Amino acid sequence: MSTFGDLVDLLDRWYPPESVEPWDRVGVVCGDPALPLARVLLSVDVTPEVVAQAINLGADAIVAHHPLLLRGVHGIDPRHPKGRMVTDLVQHRIGLVCAHTNADIGPYGTVAALARALGLQDPRPLVARTDDPSSGLGRVGQVAATTVRDFAELVAERLPRTAVGVRMAGELDRTVTTVAVQAGAGDDLFEQARLAGADLYLASDLRHHPASEALAHPDAPALLDVSHWAAEWLWLPELKARLDEAIDAEVEISELVTDPWTALVNST
Numbered sequence: 617m618s619t620f621g622d623l624v625d626l627l628d629r630w631y632p633p634e635s636v637e638p639w640d641r642v643g644v645v646c647g648d649p650a651l652p653l654a655r656v657l658l659s660v661d662v663t664p665e666v667v668a669q670a671i672n673l674g675a676d677a678i679v680a681h682h683p684l685l686l687r688g689v690h691g692i693d694p695r696h697p698k699g700r701m702v703t704d705l706v707q708h709r710i711g712l713v714c715a716h717t718n719a720d721i722g723p724y725g726t727v728a729a730l731a732r733a734l735g736l737q738d739p740r741p742l743v744a745r746t747d748d749p750s751s752g753l754g755r756v757g758q759v760a761a762t763t764v765r766d767f768a769e770l771v772a773e774r775l776p777r778t779a780v781g782v783r784m785a786g787e788l789d790r791t792v793t794t795v796a797v798q799a800g801a802g803d804d805l806f807e808q809a810r811l812a813g814a815d816l817y818l819a820s821d822l823r824h825h826p827a828s829e830a831l832a833h834p835d836a837p838a839l840l841d842v843s844h845w846a847a848e849w850l851w852l853p854e855l856k857a858r859l860d861e862a863i864d865a866e867v868e869i870s871e872l873v874t875d876p877w878t879a880l881v882n883s884t
């Protein structure tokens with residue numbers, strides 16, 4: 617039988633912790649490496665609902681994309697939400713391991729999964745790593761000629777459903793053949809998407825000022841803004857397929873929508 621330590625070793629091999637961004641914190645949050653592993657839950661975020669789901673499933677481990685404890689802590693006080701989650705995980709002997717920016721950049725990472733799900737041909741990083749040009753931030757690739765509006769509809773079909781849907785900016789009927797994507801927060805890659813000749817750039821968490829300024833360029837790509845959770849969730853089925861081949865445990869994907877926005881209203 618596999619152990620929690622086997623799972624951690626595997627993730628470290630696939631997504632080397634030394635490749636993380638300097639500000640990031642990945643790896644084991646809690647859990648004894650010697651504990652047997654029969655059931656694993658995969659999730660983008662660790663929220664109280666995801667922890668409750670893991671407990672109800674009888675999971676032995678959670679693999680999450682976003683770190684639960686990104687900033688320094690001096691205690692695990694169960695009167696606070698994060699302390700409660702860690703306490704519950706420890707009490708139920710559930711290991712938690714996070715793979716974040718180390719799981720974004722490579723050929724089996726979140727960005728590559730998003731590019732694959734949207735059918736980008738010959739995708740290459742928008743910002744390639746100097747030590748490995750096949751890895752890096754964002755992807756840019758080709759699609760069969762379409763429009764911004766039609767590509768947005770495809771995105772809405774391929775991503776899991778959220779309240780925020782797909783927001784569009786730019787000329788919606790323009791022809792799109794070159795598409796750039798970033799799986800997480802993406803308003804630091806506008807310039808790279810434009811310089812790569814993208815007709816359309818899809819990312820998450822695009823803010824007012826950077827987006828407005830990016831659109832002011834005459835050759836700016838149109839923009840699609842999608843749920844951060846939904847864009848990165850597409851990594852989980854690929855991760856499950858890899859884990860199913862490599863460890864002796866049942867691997868489940870959390871279908872809980874952990875996007876913080878749950879409803880939308882507009883004037884008619």
Ligand SMILES: [Zn+2]
Pocket residue numbers: 682799800801844848
């Ligand atoms: Zn993210």
